[in-house]
Amino acid sequence: MRKLWVIGIAAVLPLIAGCGEKPTVFKQGQYQGKPDNRPWENDQFKGNQVEWEKTIKARNQNQNENSRSVASAK
Secondary structure, eight states, rough: HHEEEEEHHHHHHHHHHTTTEEEOOOEEEEEOOOOOOTTTTTTTTTHHHHHHHHHHHHHHHOOOOHHHHHHHOO
16 A cells, blocks of 8 residues: 555656746846857857858758769769
8 A cells, every 4th residue: 555655646746846937037028048149259260250151151062962972973
């Protein structure tokens, strides 16, 4: 009988623990969370958006299977 109680409590406890108010990060019209930076604002690109875009385009071309297979067939 004791095992049945323990199993019952173990089954219900996660359901009860999931209930409750979650903390909000939006208060009084202002976002209180971490500010998002632009992807080119880092040590590698130092705020240069054009260089970042060139790097992204080059990376995408290297991942393009069609252009890779045509280049290797030549």
